Amino acid sequence: MSVETHRPVGFEALEEKGWIGSRRFLLLRRASQLLFLALFLTGPLFGLWITKGTLAGSMTFDILPLTDPFVATQSFVAGHWPSATALLGALIVVVAYVLLGGRSYCSWVCPVNPVTDAAHWVHRRLDLPKGWQPKRSTRLWLVGIVLAVSLLTGTIAWEAINPVTIIHRGLVFGLASAWIVAAGVFLFDLFVARRGWCGHICPVGAFYGLIGKVALVRVSAANRDACDNCMDCYAVCPEKQVISPALKGAPGSSPIILAGDCTNCGGFIDVCAQHVFSFTHRFDERIVEPSPQSAPEQSAASKIHKECSQ
Template sequence: MTDRIGRRLVQLGFLLLFLYPFVPLVYRGLTYREAPVVLSWLLAWDPLLLIGRLPRLGQGALMVGAPLLLLALTLVGGRFFCGWICPLGTVLDLVRPLAFWQKSVRASRMGRLQRALTLPGGNSYLKYLLLLAGLALAVFSLKLIGLLDPLVLFHRVATGAYTNWFALRSPGFDLYVTTSLLIVAIVGLELWRPRFWCRHLCPQGALLGWLSRWTLLNRRVSGACTYCGRCRSACPMNAIPKEPHNTNYQECHFCLACEAACPEKAISFGWGGLAWAEWRARRRTKTETGRAAPAGGYVRAERGRLERILGLKVGRREAVGGAVTGVGALALWPLLRLTPNRRLLRPPGALPEEQFVATCILCQECMRVCPTRGLKPAFLEAGLRSLGTPYLVPRAGGCHLPRNCPNLCARACPVGAIQPIPAKEMRIGLAWVDRRACLAWDQGARCLVCVEACPTEAATPHQGRVTVNPLKCTGCGICEQVCPVVGSAIHVLPLGGA
């Protein structure tokens, strides 16, 4: 029990640590006082994101130490990250007690489709297909990894909560994209089956699980085991097969639930080489309770050639399914290019549109640190490929890079989709005046609000009317933000037109 309490404290500690960068922003939103901007350190440890970026990083990937360290620790300690550190896993563990009816749910018979997608251990290999599809598509785009990576997903949800519930300035569709219906589905599945996301769908868990087959941290069951089956019932990851002495280390995340559930105290955790061993019964003996239980010991497990290569116990059908998934993922991104789209006003320093859309992982870190909250997630304004990518909405807040913003969006971007640029080189759009709506043009009023607000003096008065000098305009959108006309009489268009 003490170990499980310690694990829960570690989980909550890491959860608060990952949420700390939001604290200064919440403080600033509640008190209207200046607060430092703290960049997120969660995505810097993301190994799935690192592997997906390999085609773009080249030799620079060798310098990314945090994800490589996590992969190395996984080889030693198995899927400890999933059970002790992952913030999404912690949220699911906190949600699980709400499903009070789960204890009375019995395993139902699997349908034909479920049997086709299930590994011999009982969990789905669909997560491995999603991992393969994400890594294959990463040659063209990091979009699928960004959508399904649990660390990015958690960060996107936290950013959405801050943007929508503290700022209260977001359009309706922002809530859909930022908080994501996916997290609602994940929580709903958790209320249906424990750790459903981790067992069947999580690509990060598939990557760490594949490496965990060499783990030196083991679960050991002594001869006191009576085969009561309580450890199997308590395991949320379905990592204990029919032989309770064995463990599927590709699924086990060392939550210690089996140790607490064992009435004989026969389960312990320690270091050793049991990852490639299995229990072999030799004779039947009687336990202290009078029940007959087979005695035996751990011997080296026999693995087939395909299992030794792939690290998974799969047949030809599963191998063919993996190949088809990889080819299908490669064809997905070019097909999305056929959808209609229009240009959006991207953050300053954004890569060229094609590269930007392919590189952005939808983490929304740039939106979180934006001092004016002018960056918003795109819905369908620019087609499916741009779904969730950041763009500047000047009416909500103009870009302050020409004034005093120290390239926060570029510094926060974990994948380099936004590069830092000098303020004098910023040029993301061009402002134009709607003369039919402008008070100075249409009504002859002396309104020079945009002229006074323009940081580059691009908006100038001419005979009492506002004009824009295209050689000086950077497209920051501050003029559009401060315009007193409903809906604004001055608008910023991206370079090249809308």
């Protein structure tokens, strides 16, 4: 929230960029999520089978196989060697994650993301306490537990309870279970743990984050000297811990957000009225040099921020 006027998050960006400009990546993400869902829906609804299967494993136009690498890993650990087609599909997805970021899936494809975003919006509107906040390493421990259970039971363990698969399958095939699970995730994030499911629990996102550590596409705070400390970026980011090293790092430090937890959602690009952030690649270390007249303005903004925080 703006520290100068206590205006809603993104208000300054709305004035600076307009309604679409201040929601550009949010609108693109929703369009992307609907597009991926539509690819699966055309078959059951219209008999036009563009993509068959689910997000766990699919075939598009009977040519392009895509396999969830976490599912493929569980299958391998369980003692079931995936087919050549499934392995090819997993390799294609891994390559995509290495380029785009593993957790880009979480913000641009996953059907659970609109549910958790809605819960966070309501949470902020009601000004609820953040609730239980397990360590973010919890989801990494869950990755290990899931693989151990797969090993011991000989099954793809997580798929039996995976909200992503249940919600997606329910939406595609019209199952009531989708709404029940979606409601459960919504209520968990609303009343139990703010940003809890995706940020602290989901092992799928954690697994993709491990792959995403080497991703090429990154967000840069190249114009970080223009930051006026409004804190809007922290307010909207689902993984706010990734921001500070790039935005508030020591002089000469990298402006690139390199953490695997980053979902590349573009949320804080949208709400930043100062145009601090932008998408780039991991090797782009450029930093925009501040203009001479901006120093007094930055000093004043920092002073206001400090006074309002006291």
